[in-house]
């Protein structure tokens with residue numbers, strides 16, 4: 001029987017005026033960007049935490065501590081590549097990912113296929129194995145007030161041959 005594992009991930013970062021908005025490895029034109037130690041790519045962070053969670057390997061802060069200057073301004077796709085190596089070394093590969101980004105603005109739909117291509121390339125997958133959805137928070141709470149953007153991800157891992 002095929003061995004499978006499932007993991008979920010969540011991340012949120014604050015929106016500020018002097019940062020770029022990076023989501024799924026793509027720079028998205030917007031007057032606000034996400035604040036963080038790395039590039040603050042909440043979508044990629046949620047996916048990494050889901051991958052690690054599927055194997056009970058802890059979370060991204062354990063591997064890339066926010067206190068370590070090595071990760072200051074890090075491209076989260078580089079971190080994703082490291083998490084991919086980690087699961088591959090243990091004999092696992094990603095079966096599929098489903099995720100949702102919650103952002104009041106900007107409209108993410110035009111950028112979603114580009115994000116899927118970027119993440120698929122790092123994980124050596126087909127884009128149709130990466131689900132990315134966007135929704136607003138209907139103006140409710142901190143995300144609805146555009147104080148931040150959050151993302152949720154679920155990842156299915158399949159044992160390699």
Ligand SMILES: Nc1ccn([C@@H]2O[C@H](COP(=O)(O)O)[C@@H](O)[C@H]2O)c(=O)n1
Nearest residue numbers: 103104105106107108109134135136137
């Ligand atoms: N930042 C966003 C938010 C939403 N979308 C797209 O709009 C649709 C409707 O969103 P609601 O939150 O009003 O339900 C949603 O299904 C997405 O297709 C988007 O592109 N970017």
Ligand SMILES: C[C@@]1(CO)OP(=O)(O)OP(=O)(O)OC[C@H]1O
Nearest residue numbers: 036037038060061064065066071
């Ligand atoms: C990505 C890391 C890298 O130091 O930092 P941040 O960009 O601040 O992101 P967060 O999700 O708050 O913490 C995880 C860290 O591993």
